[in-house]
Amino acid sequence: MNDQNLLSCNVLKKSYTQGNNKINILNGINLEVLRGQTISITGSSGSGKSTLLHIIAGLDSSDSGNIIFNGKNLNNLSEKQMCILRNKYYGFVYQFHHLLPEFTAIENILMPLIIRGKILKSETARAHDLLSYLKLDHRINNYPGQLSGGERQRVAIARALINNPLLVFADEPTGNLDNFSSDTVMEIFFRLQKEINTSLIIVTHNAQIAKSTNLQYFLKDGLLHSDLN
Numbered sequence: 001m002n003d004q005n006l007l008s009c010n011v012l013k014k015s016y017t018q019g020n021n022k023i024n025i026l027n028g029i030n031l032e033v034l035r036g037q038t039i040s041i042t043g044s045s046g047s048g049k050s051t052l053l054h055i056i057a058g059l060d061s062s063d064s065g066n067i068i069f070n071g072k073n074l075n076n077l078s079e080k081q082m083c084i085l086r087n088k089y090y091g092f093v094y095q096f097h098h099l100l101p102e103f104t105a106i107e108n109i110l111m112p113l114i115i116r117g118k119i120l121k122s123e124t125a126r127a128h129d130l131l132s133y134l135k136l137d138h139r140i141n142n143y144p145g146q147l148s149g150g151e152r153q154r155v156a157i158a159r160a161l162i163n164n165p166l167l168v169f170a171d172e173p174t175g176n177l178d179n180f181s182s183d184t185v186m187e188i189f190f191r192l193q194k195e196i197n198t199s200l201i202i203v204t205h206n207a208q209i210a211k212s213t214n215l216q217y218f219l220k221d222g223l224l225h226s227d228l229n
């Protein structure tokens with residue numbers, strides 16, 4: 001980790017309207033993320049954790065406030081520019097792996113590069129290295145339906161990291177795994193994260209995982225609190 005700022009969220013607000021009711025979800029979120037820094041966000045179900053990640057990732061829009069990522073104000077980007085930024089600099093791991101069932105493990109890992117257009121030999125080699133690192137050598141050509149839950153999550157992690165992203169979002173990445181698989185997946189995830197020096201924002205209900213990050217926040221009443229007590 002170094003002191004270089006990667007992401008700033010400034011007074012992000014978001015509400016949903018249901019009938020005549022306005023429901024405030026985010027009430028002025030401020031968040032700073034440094035290069036290589038890991039941050040966990042906990043909070044009760046419905047508190048707005050996924051909403052916040054989606055807004056930072058440009059998959060949803062805020063009502064007000066701004067996000068500066070790598071020196072760029074994301075409010076000023078077109079939809080297309082945001083897609084390119086997401087593909088190049090962001091990685092995602094979700095609770096359910098979201099692997100494409102008709103593609104093999106290695107094809108799923110290479111998918112962000114396939115979408116971009118051209119795959120270099122060095123990138124295919126890197127995908128193999130990642131699979132090996134994740135102890136999935138013997139599963140390269142298996143389809144997601146032929147993998148266990150933990151193996152699928154490891155493939156999803158490799159896919160999130162294949163681009164050497166600057167920032168990885170993980171939304172309850174182990175929410176669907178037993179304790180043993182969860183520990184294994186997280187250990188590998190944090191090791192790779194350090195090696196690549198990618199920043200990580202992880203949403204989790206698991207207190208132990210939350211504690212293992214550089215900074216811990218919880219989301220309550222639409223605001224991030226750093227005091228866990």
Ligand SMILES: Nc1ncnc2c1ncn2[C@@H]1O[C@H](COP(=O)(O)OP(=O)(O)OP(=O)(O)O)[C@@H](O)[C@H]1O
Pocket residue numbers: 016017018025043044045046047048049050051052
């Ligand atoms: N499109 C939408 N329209 C209306 N309300 C929405 C919409 N999307 C989310 N919400 C509401 O916003 C709130 C926050 O949802 P969000 O998914 O961010 O919660 P969360 O903290 O990720 O919860 P969980 O831990 O269960 O995943 C919830 O009350 C949800 O019902």
Ligand SMILES: [Mg+2]
Pocket residue numbers: 049050051171
């Ligand atoms: Mg959620």
